[in-house]
Amino acid sequence: MNAEPRRRPRLAVWKFASCDGCQLTLLDCEDELLGLAEQVEIAHFLEASSASAPGPYDLSLVEGSVTTAQDVERVHHIRAVSRRLVTIGACATAGGVQALRNYADVAEFQAAVYARPDYVATLATSTPISAHVPVDFELRGCPVDRRQLLEVITAHLAGRRPAVPAHSVCFECKQRGTVCVTVAHGTPCLGPVTHAGCGAVCPTFGRGCYGCFGPSDSTNFPAFVPLLRRDGMDTLDVVRVLRTFNTAAPEFDAASRKELER
Amino acid sequence: MTHRGSRVLHVGSLSRVEGEGSLHLRIRGEEVAEARLAIFEPPRFFEAFLRGRSYTEPPDITSRICGICPVAYQLSACRAIEDACGVTVDGQLAALRRLMYCGEWIESHTLHVHLLHAPDFHGCANVVELARSRRADVERGLRLKQAGNAIIELLGGRAVHPVNVRLGGFHRVPSRSELRPLEEQLRRAREDAALTVRWVAGFDFPEAGCDHDLLALAEPDRYAVESGTPTVMPAPHTAGLPATSRRALPTRTFGVREFGDHVVERQVPHSTALHARLDGRRHLTGPLARYAISGRLLSPIALQAAQDAGLGDPRQGVVCRNPYRSIVVRAVEVLHAVDEALRLIDAYEPPPRPYVDVPPRAGTGHGATEAPRGLLHHRYTLDAEGTVTDAVLVPPTAQNQDAIEEDLRRTVQEHLRSGEPTDAELTALCERAVRNHDPCISCSTHFLDLTVDRAAHSD
Numbered sequence: 001m002n003a004e005p006r007r008r009p010r011l012a013v014w015k016f017a018s019c020d021g022c023q024l025t026l027l028d029c030e031d032e033l034l035g036l037a038e039q040v041e042i043a044h045f046l047e048a049s050s051a052s053a054p055g056p057y058d059l060s061l062v063e064g065s066v067t068t069a070q071d072v073e074r075v076h077h078i079r080a081v082s083r084r085l086v087t088i089g090a091c092a093t094a095g096g097v098q099a100l101r102n103y104a105d106v107a108e109f110q111a112a113v114y115a116r117p118d119y120v121a122t123l124a125t126s127t128p129i130s131a132h133v134p135v136d137f138e139l140r141g142c143p144v145d146r147r148q149l150l151e152v153i154t155a156h157l158a159g160r161r162p163a164v165p166a167h168s169v170c171f172e173c174k175q176r177g178t179v180c181v182t183v184a185h186g187t188p189c190l191g192p193v194t195h196a197g198c199g200a201v202c203p204t205f206g207r208g209c210y211g212c213f214g215p216s217d218s219t220n221f222p223a224f225v226p227l228l229r230r231d232g233m234d235t236l237d238v239v240r241v242l243r244t245f246n247t248a249a250p251e252f253d254a255a256s257r258k259e260l261e262r
Numbered sequence: 263m264t265h266r267g268s269r270v271l272h273v274g275s276l277s278r279v280e281g282e283g284s285l286h287l288r289i290r291g292e293e294v295a296e297a298r299l300a301i302f303e304p305p306r307f308f309e310a311f312l313r314g315r316s317y318t319e320p321p322d323i324t325s326r327i328c329g330i331c332p333v334a335y336q337l338s339a340c341r342a343i344e345d346a347c348g349v350t351v352d353g354q355l356a357a358l359r360r361l362m363y364c365g366e367w368i369e370s371h372t373l374h375v376h377l378l379h380a381p382d383f384h385g386c387a388n389v390v391e392l393a394r395s396r397r398a399d400v401e402r403g404l405r406l407k408q409a410g411n412a413i414i415e416l417l418g419g420r421a422v423h424p425v426n427v428r429l430g431g432f433h434r435v436p437s438r439s440e441l442r443p444l445e446e447q448l449r450r451a452r453e454d455a456a457l458t459v460r461w462v463a464g465f466d467f468p469e470a471g472c473d474h475d476l477l478a479l480a481e482p483d484r485y486a487v488e489s490g491t492p493t494v495m496p497a498p499h500t501a502g503l504p505a506t507s508r509r510a511l512p513t514r515t516f517g518v519r520e521f522g523d524h525v526v527e528r529q530v531p532h533s534t535a536l537h538a539r540l541d542g543r544r545h546l547t548g549p550l551a552r553y554a555i556s557g558r559l560l561s562p563i564a565l566q567a568a569q570d571a572g573l574g575d576p577r578q579g580v581v582c583r584n585p586y587r588s589i590v591v592r593a594v595e596v597l598h599a600v601d602e603a604l605r606l607i608d609a610y611e612p613p614p615r616p617y618v619d620v621p622p623r624a625g626t627g628h629g630a631t632e633a634p635r636g637l638l639h640h641r642y643t644l645d646a647e648g649t650v651t652d653a654v655l656v657p658p659t660a661q662n663q664d665a666i667e668e669d670l671r672r673t674v675q676e677h678l679r680s681g682e683p684t685d686a687e688l689t690a691l692c693e694r695a696v697r698n699h700d701p702c703i704s705c706s707t708h709f710l711d712l713t714v715d716r717a718a719h720s721d
Binding site for chain 1: 281419
């Protein structure tokens, strides 16, 4: 028997440009939070703790996208002090809603929002963490799903790959027994091209999926977009729905550009 | 005290607040030369990219400004766009919106009270440390927070960025029997909320006062949450009273559509958030303002709990101006929100349709609601097809920033006069002064400027 107490894995939570919603999802694990805190050492989590211990960390959860020059440096530092780096949410995984700037003249954006844009340092793009450093796992969602987040953390503690399905939201509708809103009501729905994880929450409420988990692992836009058109969406509608919370995800980006070329 | 020279104190990253900001303090001898809450949260440009979107989209898109108060964004956006389109949502649909908003008050306030703020009063770095000595209190808080989340999840589909809100109402409304399981959870939550008020009332509060003008929405017959008229209670010094005065002063109101004429934002060099002022003066929104302006309309058990907690009776014209006691007011508001949620569920009858139609038309609309941390105002201009051509969002933290800085200055000044605080002590004091206001920093970093402060930038 080893007399030494088992060293608890050291967890760090980091934030870049974001709404804090994915970090909050961790604090929303009300039933599991105190138990989790016994399993891991929360070494750095500014939103929740004023105590911060230096690295190295066993697991870094990263929320938010990279939008400033300082962020670029910071993400490299975080990678260097983290054994495993997992992104949580659409911002960290696909640039987030703020990646809408990638299609615009950011100087014009700044001038629209700030009278003195020179006071505000920002990059012309909002990019995912993986554009800057290697990432061990990307958890999708705007916001991430609580159950999936716990699965990712516990999988890491157990040293296994997280069991997070890569199929589309349609599978989740079938699992829940939700009637297909497209087939039954002609409601435009991004379910067929969207990554599972939310539990198909929108169709359950009678609305079409709006793609907040980003593209699934196999998308077929040439087959899918005509369905959206059949259900009443015009080019601009299709572009808008693809260019929202996961606009910088390559599949959504390419499909939206293709629409504009038509 | 001859050795007191100049010093600069910089707290690089504020903790236990939403979003990222820092503190900067410049002291010369015994005088605070500068106290700044510098927000370095990167801008995300919501107001810029809302232009060109369909009028149906801002409720979903602006919820992404903040994961902690998405309902506040969704409902402010709905109100503003419905206003532009000449549509009023009332009856049971309005009641369901209020119910959902109660869920957000319970969830967000409880997060702040138990997880972010209470550790300050127990000298702990975080809630996990707090749970070692106060396990039952922390578990009660987590249970209460869960009850708030349960309301949002039931009505909205999920707690963060709910999906069921739309212009005119909801995509789907619940049946009476679907709401029933909430009742049991909320009855337990009502006990938990009452115990929480008692718990936080026993904390050790520094004597303090604030002489900011207070701004909150008000309604004639109920504690304003998801609607109301902007109402101002002036600062005590306007009546020759000290900052700690607990006397209510006569209020004045202005229409939601005149919001931008009164609350004006300006850009300052040290922050990505704009600073807003009310008729040229610093002001405070949030629980202290709401309690001062609408406290008499709290539910009877919340009102009684407030008095038992030492906040005074707002029906007798007593207000609370001690920012440290904002945690007590928040706890009272949680109790009120739980009670209100139970009342709304009890009176619920499913409406015939989940939403009323909101046909687009050209125009400008305004919407204001009471986010947990204060008044949130949205303004949208639409063209005839319903495309957004302009958007202005004024969140509570941009409005509270001047008041927070004044609290910082005052706190540090008092401690310099009464002793020789070390840098570590000053840092702790300042962080506490900031946390009193539960700033939502992610919210406050993307706002349209109207006038520019051209004062020289010195560091």
